Amino acid sequence: MPVFTVNVKWGKEIYKAVELSTDEPPEVFKAQLFTLTNVAPERQKVMLKGVVIKDDWGKAKLKNGVTILMMGSAAELPKEPAEKTVFLEDLSESQLVSAMDLSTGLQNLGNTCYMNSTVQLLKTVPELGDALKQFNGQALSNIETDVSGSITASLRDLYSQMEEKKYAEVPPLFLLHLLRKQCPQFAEKNNEGHFMQQDANECIMEVMRILQQNLKSTGKRKDFIDQFFGVDYSVTMKCKDEEAIEEAETKFPESSLQVNCFISQEVKYMMTGIKSKLCEEITKHSPSLGRDAKYQRESKISRLPSYLCIQMVRFFFKEKGNINAKILKDVKFPMTFDMYELCTPELQNKLSPMREKFLAEEERKNEEKAAIKLKGGDALANLKQEKKDVEYERYDFENDPGSSNSGYYELQGIVTHQGRSSSSGHYVAWIKKKGDDWLKCDDDTVSPVKGEDILKLSGGGDWHIAYVLLYGPRRLEIHQPAKTDSTTAETPISMETDTN
Known part of the structure; x- marks a missing residue:
């Protein structure tokens, strides 16, 4: 972490040995200066050798012992309020969660952020919460034959505990224990004997597959997860080889619980990455030619779910280092999406x-x-x-x-x-x-x-x-026309939608 010890000159005052980290934006450093000088960050002008530091460190040539110039006047100190202020740090954990209307956090039990993020993401689906509440199974630690049922019950109990908001954080110990029992890959350890980091998307898909076994559909789909997350495709395959003129075009259905966005050098937007694999050229065995040939494979979506889960395919296996390396490329995604x-x-x-x-x-x-x-x-x-x-x-x-x-x-x-x-x-x-x-x-x-x-x-x-x-x-509010009379005009009605 690039941390420097600098001097800050403000008028006639010089503050020595002030720590500065370029891993943090300049706003953090300005907040630190505010505590020293009482000059609010928005009133500060921070300069280094004639270069004004604004939203990022840019071309600032930082090194230990360098002097940074700060200009700005301190604001008048506010008067003490008539009523004593209650500070957030004085609140209990449960009071803090309630006061800020925050969600309950999950303790990291040793490289378990992949599971914690999965739990928080799936909790945003209200229908899943309702389905879990209707599940009557029990979370048992010593069960061997129906671990998936215990995992489903454990997730239900964890969500219930989070909704109570009695604590700012809860430890998902039991869910983690059962998940590692059902999915041994999540119990993998390194050479030092510590549990290793795992892939969050793999965790999401494993949890979905477990829930598929225990949560029933309320419609004609196979199960609850397939009902609310299932995407159906109509796939068309056509041989492009000129010698396969008589080979008929084939059509068949496919389904998935997730849509993939593949990232290449040309992909700048999520939609482009999704479309790139829905229409592609592949090589496979041709029954009419008796050899491999090129085929045009085109997939169209024939059924959309209420909840669309999209994976940005950012990891690929890299032989050098024997790791799943990451594609860091910037790929824009929208707040609203049209399929x-x-x-x-x-x-x-x-x-x-x-x-x-x-x-x-x-x-x-x-x-x-x-x-x-x-x-x-x-x-x-x-x-x-x-x-x-x-x-x-x-x-x-x-x-x-x-x-x-x-x-x-x-x-x-x-x-x-x-x-x-x-x-x-x-x-x-x-x-x-x-x-x-x-x-x-x-x-x-x-x-x-x-x-x-x-x-x-x-x-x-x-x-x-x-x-x-x-x-x-995306929800569409039912519009109710405002009542009118002979003396008043129609009153405007708010149509703001709330996706939660």
Whole structure:
């Protein structure tokens, strides 16, 4: 970690041996100067050899003993309040979680951030919480034949404990014990006898497979996970070899619980990475030619789930070092996502009615904003007023509960990885709370962040990089026309949706 000991000159004052870390942004250093000088960070101008330091360290030539110049005047000290202030550090753990409306954190039990981030991500699916509450199994430590049932019960009990918010953090000891019993790869140790870091996406998929065995579907799908996460494809395979003129085109179905975004040099956006593998050229045995030949493989989505889980395929095996190396490339992902163009024509036709409702609602809101502005009102403030008893349209097809009837999604959770290899580094979950408010769930530390912080997780460096993204259904509020009378005009109605 690049840490320097510098001197800071402020007017006639010189502060010696001030520590500065370039791993932290300049805002952190300015906050440190604020404690020394009482000059608020926004009033500071920090310079090093004529270079003004702003949002990053840029071209600043730092070394031990260098003198940094700070300009700015200290603000007047505030008067002591009439009522004693209650500080966050004076609150108990449970009071702190309640006061800040935070989620309960999970203790890291030794390289278990991969499991903690998985638990936090899946907790954002309310239907999963309801299904777990209806599961009647027991979490038993000595069971040998039905470990998956005990894991399901343990996850249910852990979520219940987290929802109570009695503690700022809880230790998921029992779930970890059972998961390592069911999946031996998670019990792997290094040469020093310590449990090794594991892949978070592998953990997500293993937990999903375990839940598949125990949570029943409420519709016609095989199980609950398949009902709410299952993606169906219609695959077409056509031989491109000129000698295989008579070989017929073949079609067959496929399914998955996850959509993959493959990352190459050309991929800059998540949609591009997803499309790259839905239409590709492969080599396989040709029955008509009796040899390998090139085929065009094209996949179209024939069924969309309510919750879309997308993996950014960032790890690849590197023989040198015998590790799963990481692709750090910046790949942008959206807060709202539309899967329409990846669907079969048949599914597109089924999605159209709900999509037309979304379009009509957008037009209605735009007209409402324009009307409010003409009256001299604040359109944004009016549209963002809180409403009680909000009702929403169905987000799934009536004959297929757990599907998506529009193809529109909103981002509700991310698991990021920081590091250069899947067998090392650190995993963190980022969970949408409401609107532009998010939570960073870094094991036992849960802190509030904003949407702009989420968009910075697209990659390009050693910061946290999006690895698994979970999109939930975009909700359409049922519009109730306002009542009118002979003396008053129609009252604008807020149409802000809440994906949580």
